[in-house]
Amino acid sequence: MTLRSLLVITCLLLGLSLHAEALTIHVETPGTLSSYIASNEKDLITSLTLTGDLNGTDIRYIREMAGKDVNGDATSGKLSVLDISGVNIVSGGDYYCSNYNSNYNSSDNAIGSLMFNNCARLTSISIPNSVTSIGDYAFFYCIRLTSVTIPNSVTSIGDGAFQFCSGLTSVTIGNSVTSIDYYAFQNCIGLTEILVSRENTSFCSVDGVLFSKDESTLISYPNSRSNSYTIPNSVTSIGDRAFYVCDRLTSVTIPNSVTSIGTYAFYGCIGLTSVTIPNSITSIGWGAFYGCDGLTSVTIPNSVTSIGYYAFYYCSGLTSITIPNSVTSIGYEAFCGCRGLTSVTIPNSVTSIGQSAFSYCSGLTSVTIGNGVTSIGQSAFSYCSGLTSVTIPNSVTSIGWGAFDGCSGLKEIHNNNTIPQNADSFVFNGVDKTTCILYVPKGSLSSYRTAEGWSDFTTIIEEELTSNPQIQTGNIKVYTEAEAILIEGAEPGETISVYTESGSLIQTTQVTDNIVRINVPRGHTYLIKTTGKTFKVAL
Numbered sequence: 001m002t003l004r005s006l007l008v009i010t011c012l013l014l015g016l017s018l019h020a021e022a023l024t025i026h027v028e029t030p031g032t033l034s035s036y037i038a039s040n041e042k043d044l045i046t047s048l049t050l051t052g053d054l055n056g057t058d059i060r061y062i063r064e065m066a067g068k069d070v071n072g073d074a075t076s077g078k079l080s081v082l083d084i085s086g087v088n089i090v091s092g093g094d095y096y097c098s099n100y101n102s103n104y105n106s107s108d109n110a111i112g113s114l115m116f117n118n119c120a121r122l123t124s125i126s127i128p129n130s131v132t133s134i135g136d137y138a139f140f141y142c143i144r145l146t147s148v149t150i151p152n153s154v155t156s157i158g159d160g161a162f163q164f165c166s167g168l169t170s171v172t173i174g175n176s177v178t179s180i181d182y183y184a185f186q187n188c189i190g191l192t193e194i195l196v197s198r199e200n201t202s203f204c205s206v207d208g209v210l211f212s213k214d215e216s217t218l219i220s221y222p223n224s225r226s227n228s229y230t231i232p233n234s235v236t237s238i239g240d241r242a243f244y245v246c247d248r249l250t251s252v253t254i255p256n257s258v259t260s261i262g263t264y265a266f267y268g269c270i271g272l273t274s275v276t277i278p279n280s281i282t283s284i285g286w287g288a289f290y291g292c293d294g295l296t297s298v299t300i301p302n303s304v305t306s307i308g309y310y311a312f313y314y315c316s317g318l319t320s321i322t323i324p325n326s327v328t329s330i331g332y333e334a335f336c337g338c339r340g341l342t343s344v345t346i347p348n349s350v351t352s353i354g355q356s357a358f359s360y361c362s363g364l365t366s367v368t369i370g371n372g373v374t375s376i377g378q379s380a381f382s383y384c385s386g387l388t389s390v391t392i393p394n395s396v397t398s399i400g401w402g403a404f405d406g407c408s409g410l411k412e413i414h415n416n417n418t419i420p421q422n423a424d425s426f427v428f429n430g431v432d433k434t435t436c437i438l439y440v441p442k443g444s445l446s447s448y449r450t451a452e453g454w455s456d457f458t459t460i461i462e463e464e465l466t467s468n469p470q471i472q473t474g475n476i477k478v479y480t481e482a483e484a485i486l487i488e489g490a491e492p493g494e495t496i497s498v499y500t501e502s503g504s505l506i507q508t509t510q511v512t513d514n515i516v517r518i519n520v521p522r523g524h525t526y527l528i529k530t531t532g533k534t535f536k537v538a539l
Helices: 003-021 056-065 445-450
Strands: 023-027 047-054 081-089 097-099 102-104 124-126 147-150 170-173 193-196 203-206 209-212 218-220 228-230 251-253 274-276 297-299 320-322 343-346 366-369 389-392 412-415 437-441 459-463 470-473 476-481 484-488 495-500 505-510 515-519 525-530 533-538
Touching (some): 274 297, 343 515, 366 389, 437 445, 445 459, 476 533, 484 525, 505 515
Parallel strands (some): 023 047, 047 081, 147 170, 170 193, 228 251, 343 366, 389 412, 412 437, 437 459
Antiparallel strands (some): 203 209, 209 218, 470 476, 476 484, 484 515, 495 505, 495 525
8 A cells, every 4th residue: 555545544534533523514594404414424423513494304314313214213323412502493394203104394493292202322412592392202212311401491391201311310401391291201210410590580509509599498509410309490280200210319399389290200219218399289199209118208288189099109218297187088009008107197187098098008006087087998007017006086987898907916996986887807807806905985885796897806895985175375276186186376396395294205396387296195194385385185
């Protein structure tokens, strides 16, 4: 080989490597991108910056450069970095994608449905500032995409927009997004950080750390990897499966603008340890926190009226839950498998406890069922083996099949209804009826002795039911309910102390709600101390 030939080959190789590094193009006329990049060169380009106007024909060409053609078949393209932040996407030209006999065309100011789906070569993309919406499955299965910035112009993120983007670690959401739809970030298993735009007027930056506008709440660390998610306060709903299986998520703050949490919204977020649910939320969807076994505590605000099916299913790390008086129903298997729960108070507002709502809560030792409950669903407390005592209020008229099946630790049952509810032999299946004592209202012993499901208990004792006394001093009321003492009207932040009648401290608690409920054993007298006030209460 001559020296001249070697130089020519070297120059050609150098030329190709230059093409492979980066290219910047201004597209003057929509549909003409291919005229700027020769077909024999397009597969060599790894980084591309575009300005000007692009239509469907141009998007089709970009897809081919990024490894997928119009039909989703693989190409030889190597494009990994795409900057179209300075582009206007316009309607017209050829369709850019064909899927299941449907053709997809470009629209003005939109990242359309399936626009970059399966472009597995892409590692980063800068979205145009003119775009107002990101369509369904727009970046579906872009598995190498590591980061994305959604500009302030975008108002909606469609179904499955970033579904199965398993390499995605960081997302920045602009301040105009009002909805995140179904499956938007499903199976984004690498996602560790979602940041809101610094231009969001609801937030401010202090020493590089993003706080809420009044600087009272930490949002995130914008310059470091974080496992904390903060959803912009422009968002009004969190769609079904929005953060499905985001297993690196450890905490999430939901703003007051959000009114609903969709079905399976945080399903399988096994690293989630805490969640703040604002007072704006009225409904928690089916399986919203299904399998979030790292969750240790949840406070449900007074705005919530229903807790959906499977809402906290197998959140086995959950140790405490506060159910407010606004809740009227607890859905099917809502807290099933929450083995860490030790006590539960169901308020008077609840009228029905769903099927298997607390089944397999093996750590549960105490449950207070409110006087508004009329039905206890099938298997509602089945296999709560740690439960030693339960009081069924006189409001309950229906007890489902196997409601307390497998509650092998039960030592006493207090049924306050003078008329035995229908209870077949499976309601208390697995309960040792030779040692567990059944307490019934005075004068109803004979009825229970002959009633199915109740007559199986060896020891049935009548007890005098007294009305719950109420003591009031100033704005504070103290009264009893089932196995609890309730304090109403204490100031938020105030400390309440509970003592035995002899003066030994049992527990202290801080006021966070209008009604504070304290679970204590029955058959004793207690001293309740608040700021400057002492109450003597017999339970």
